[in-house]
Amino acid sequence: MRRPVPPRRFAILAFALLLAACGGRQPEPIVLNEDQCGYCRMTISDARFGGEAVLPTGRVLKFDSPECMLSFARSTSAEQRGDLYIIDLQHPGTFVPVATAGFLQGTTMQGPMGGSMVGFASPAKAEEQRTMLGGRVMTWTELLADTASAGMGHH
Amino acid sequence: MRALLLTLACVTLAARDAGATDLVVGRGGAYTTITAALDAAKPGDRVVVRAGTYREPTLVIRTPRLTFEGEGWPVLDGDAKREVLVIAADDVTVRGIVAINTGISNLEDRAGIRARDVRNCVIEGNRLRKNLWGIYLQRSVDCVVRDNDITAEGVRQTESGNGIHLWYSPGARVERNRVSGHRDGIYFEFSSHGETRDNVSERSQRYGLHFMFSDSCNYERNTFRENNSGVAVMYSRGVRIADNRFERSWGSAAYGLLLKDIMGGEISGNTFDRNSTGLFVEGSSRLSVRGNVFTQNGWAAKVLADADDNTFTANRFSGNAFDVTTNSRSANSSFDGNWWDEYNGYDLNRDGVGDTAFHPVRLFAMVVEQHPAALLLLRSPLVSILDAAERVLPVLTPEALVDRRPLMRPPQ
Numbered sequence: 001m002r003r004p005v006p007p008r009r010f011a012i013l014a015f016a017l018l019l020a021a022c023g024g025r026q027p028e029p030i031v032l033n034e035d036q037c038g039y040c041r042m043t044i045s046d047a048r049f050g051g052e053a054v055l056p057t058g059r060v061l062k063f064d065s066p067e068c069m070l071s072f073a074r075s076t077s078a079e080q081r082g083d084l085y086i087i088d089l090q091h092p093g094t095f096v097p098v099a100t101a102g103f104l105q106g107t108t109m110q111g112p113m114g115g116s117m118v119g120f121a122s123p124a125k126a127e128e129q130r131t132m133l134g135g136r137v138m139t140w141t142e143l144l145a146d147t148a149s150a151g152m153g154h155h
Numbered sequence: 156m157r158a159l160l161l162t163l164a165c166v167t168l169a170a171r172d173a174g175a176t177d178l179v180v181g182r183g184g185a186y187t188t189i190t191a192a193l194d195a196a197k198p199g200d201r202v203v204v205r206a207g208t209y210r211e212p213t214l215v216i217r218t219p220r221l222t223f224e225g226e227g228w229p230v231l232d233g234d235a236k237r238e239v240l241v242i243a244a245d246d247v248t249v250r251g252i253v254a255i256n257t258g259i260s261n262l263e264d265r266a267g268i269r270a271r272d273v274r275n276c277v278i279e280g281n282r283l284r285k286n287l288w289g290i291y292l293q294r295s296v297d298c299v300v301r302d303n304d305i306t307a308e309g310v311r312q313t314e315s316g317n318g319i320h321l322w323y324s325p326g327a328r329v330e331r332n333r334v335s336g337h338r339d340g341i342y343f344e345f346s347s348h349g350e351t352r353d354n355v356s357e358r359s360q361r362y363g364l365h366f367m368f369s370d371s372c373n374y375e376r377n378t379f380r381e382n383n384s385g386v387a388v389m390y391s392r393g394v395r396i397a398d399n400r401f402e403r404s405w406g407s408a409a410y411g412l413l414l415k416d417i418m419g420g421e422i423s424g425n426t427f428d429r430n431s432t433g434l435f436v437e438g439s440s441r442l443s444v445r446g447n448v449f450t451q452n453g454w455a456a457k458v459l460a461d462a463d464d465n466t467f468t469a470n471r472f473s474g475n476a477f478d479v480t481t482n483s484r485s486a487n488s489s490f491d492g493n494w495w496d497e498y499n500g501y502d503l504n505r506d507g508v509g510d511t512a513f514h515p516v517r518l519f520a521m522v523v524e525q526h527p528a529a530l531l532l533l534r535s536p537l538v539s540i541l542d543a544a545e546r547v548l549p550v551l552t553p554e555a556l557v558d559r560r561p562l563m564r565p566p567q
Contacts, residue, residue: 033338033360033383036408041415041437043384043408045338045361048261092261110264110322114344114368132262 027052027085027095028060039068042112047092049111049118055082066103067115070143084140086119090129094121098140102126105143106135117143174199181205181229189214189231196221204229204252213237219244225251228282233257233265239286242270242295248277255284259314266291266316267305270298270324278303288316289337292324292346299328307336315360321346321369329354336360340382343369352376362387363404366394374399385410385430394420402428410435411452417442427452433475436462436488443468446566450474454520463487469566472496472515476533479556480520486556490515494562502563509561516552518545 038061085095102123206227235258254267267286318334340356343366363379385404401411411430427433449455460483500509
């Protein structure tokens, strides 16, 4: 006759499964003035900008600005980039998958890297803010392709 | 002809001086509001604001050559709703005021005192309290910011801006200010040819001094103390950082001085005292690191492999847990002629230079670089044995990272 799984072992197994379930590929909250940008090493201090890459290994890279995340994405192969999320300017601390996000490039805002790029929940939301902040609406795919305009620093 | 011009110039100057008047605001003065006095002022006039608290819409100085001066520390209050004072004309001087309480905003960078698109402004001897941003130079050329006392105590941590902020403002002089509690104490962005001297910047939420994309700047005799992440210097060319003190920046991402992508420059005569990492160098080249003191840091100097052609000489390393560490076996910077308290070689010919080379990178430092958790074993006897063995016969540590002429006595 087979022995039933002992309760303690069962509990450990259940806990391990729970951990595995929780350890899904989710972005982590950014701890301001503690976390470092994975690209430029600056300490992240402004909740309105930035983003995260959840790497295939499960490791999370945090970025202080869309520009740094873009530089990271351009210098990393698509398979190694993992899942990318951008912060929604209108809801600091909220992550939006880059595929559905909208961006304004060339706004009047001054981001942490001296750039002027900000992220929104969707291109429609970006369009709504364009009259006030200026710039032009772009998607992530367009930004990746547009190597001329979207760099960091002197512009 | 020249004489005539000279005479004309003199007459014009005299006329201006004769016409210059003092417009007095407050007790015993002709004006009750600063706004009214600013509206009435002519170029070259002086607006004197007497003691008292003034709550007026954002004050904008639009008259060139105006002197705006407080008498008995008048308080200009932003009521947590607006910027306090904006300089929007050339050659304006602001001194002796207390600018407080801009309040916070997600979309505007409100400042206690802002200079906007002007030349030759002087902002001196003011007090700034509880502002989102303290003094903000925006596209302003050749301005002076000195002897100001700036603190952001009472502003919520996550919502603070910088103490002294320069944006596209070349040729600035920032001297003898005290800044505390802001996000970054002093920040140069796209602002070249600046001089930053004798300031004290402490307890910043992020960096005591931060500059990016600001070439040919000089930083000397400043003290940076207990800043959350230390000091960061990035993406600039030709910087000189001399005779400063970098003290007590503790934390996993805290550096006395972080150099990232700096091309050419001098780091000399500084003291790095009690930081998690004293000096961190990444992606930088052609730096001369000379005559500095590294004492009681966790890591005195971390020099990553992508930093090349940097020269460390005549520095003094004492009481650090690790003197030098790097992230690869190759070494592209030179470390000859320093003094290391860990060196126990000899000097038979008495020329002041040790006869055996010194390898400043401990094996254990390399282990910790790969596996930070191993730091727990720092004081373990096993680690000491490994370190000793590695020094005799380097296998894992960068063989090229060596001081071939270690000094027997600390440099003066």
